[in-house]
Amino acid sequence: MERLVRMCATSGGCETSLFCINSMFWSVVFIILYSTSTVLSQEQEQLRLGVMLPEYQPGMRHWPYFTQMVQPGIDIALGKVQETILPKHNVSYLALDTRCSNQMSMILSVHMKYKYECDVFLGPACEYAVAPTARFCDYWDVPLITAGALAQGFSKDYFNTITRMQGSYDKFAYSLVEFFERQNWNTTILLVDEPIDGEIKDCFFCMGGVSWTFHEHEIAHEVEGFDQLTEDSTKQLLEKVEPVARIVVMCASDDAIRKIMLAAHDLGMTNGEYAFINIKLFDSNYFGNNKLVWHREGDTAEENERAKQAFRALMTFTLRKPNTPAYAKFAEDVKERARRDYNFDFDAVNETIQNTTDLPRRP
Known part of the structure; x- marks a missing residue:
């Protein structure tokens, strides 16, 4: 062998x-x-x-x-x-x-x-x-x-x-628990992309493992699901965050993460008082994701700069390259x-x- x-x-x-x-x-x-x-x-x-x-x-x-x-x-x-x-x-x-x-x-x-x-x-x-x-x-x-x-x-x-x-996703969740313990964090909210159609729900399964493991380690948390974010619904989603926690763990597509971070920037949540964590399951240009997640070719330079500033408040957990x-x-x-x-x-x-x-x- x-x-x-x-x-x-x-x-x-x-x-x-x-x-x-x-x-x-x-x-x-x-x-x-x-x-x-x-x-x-x-x-x-x-x-x-x-x-x-x-x-x-x-x-x-x-x-x-x-x-x-x-x-x-x-x-x-x-x-x-x-x-x-x-x-x-x-x-x-x-x-x-x-x-x-x-x-x-x-x-x-x-x-x-x-x-x-x-x-x-x-x-x-x-x-x-x-x-x-x-x-x-x-x-x-x-x-x-x-x-x-x-x-x-x-x-x-x-x-x-x-x-x-x-x-498994449970194993991944343990790495998050260890990170939280190192930062002395014990309260968070999980934002999960939950498509209402289809049989593929990677983020749903992943965050299920995270939620279960957080519960085992007595990390207080709430879970909010979303699908097909609009500008208004994104801000409504973030308004649910403020009274719950200052640590936000997210699993969603690049486009959804960008919408959330721009909305958070508009609401003044990217000034250091909140920590945003992005669980990036799959990372590839082929799948419609971008190496610079905040940048969009079709947006103006001003909008991309605003997104760049918002992403300074974001940490990404993804695969080692x-x-x-x-x-x-x-x-x-x-x-x-x-x-x-x-x-x-x-x-x-x-x-x-x-x-x-x-x-x-x-x-």
Whole structure:
């Protein structure tokens, strides 16, 4: 196993982080699978993987783990594995579109198991979609490896064969608790983007874990949800903050965060009396976010300057960004393969791909 870990490290490596949903993760999957799984023995010559992720179509909502983004990483992993530790095995995979739907996930899980005879499932990664598949896999005693299942409830009591490649939202919440304790903060309000339609509610699940953990550590807090902010509704939201707390923890899109901070600036809340914390789950230009979150091309210079001043009161909790040469090469390989093999082009590899490219080396 030590040899396998070192091999992965020299090819880019991996570091488990809070919100890693990534392509390089699949390389680690193969190593873990080969060294620890009970479904593959030296006598077997076939290993079938079932990949269950949403497939990108123009005009779709933004997910951080489209099939076309992950498949280049799977292809890289397959090449390395079959050149080294599994030269005599036929390792193949079938990728099907879950649409991040729990209904579609159930149907495809049965198809993968009984039609394709999958030995292991990679995904789903969407919270609602992974739940039924994980229950099936528990009954079938088949491994399921996912970068999702971060919400509360995915415990070993009910999901015995699931392996998460990252910490849950509860784990992230503990880092916030530690930060609060260092600052001697014990009262806050959580502002959560809660879309009323659709099955994807990343911030809802994340802040659920934060709220539960705050309750366990006796950090007083209230929760306010919102959807489709307007100028008036944003100011009304912030008016609920003033009598409750001076610490504001938010999880929302970049556009929503910008609206909140501009409104806070207008209400005189960015003068140092309040602390604003932004939980940034996914960070990528491809997903409509901006490197300079406060800046908008369509706004006037005065409006952007006002936003810049407002953002001085904002702290952002997000994924660490690797800057190693190995990651830079990996990122280029992923983007080039995506363009060449899957007709998929994205201008920046999602940080959820980035964060598992620095595997800790064993001595």
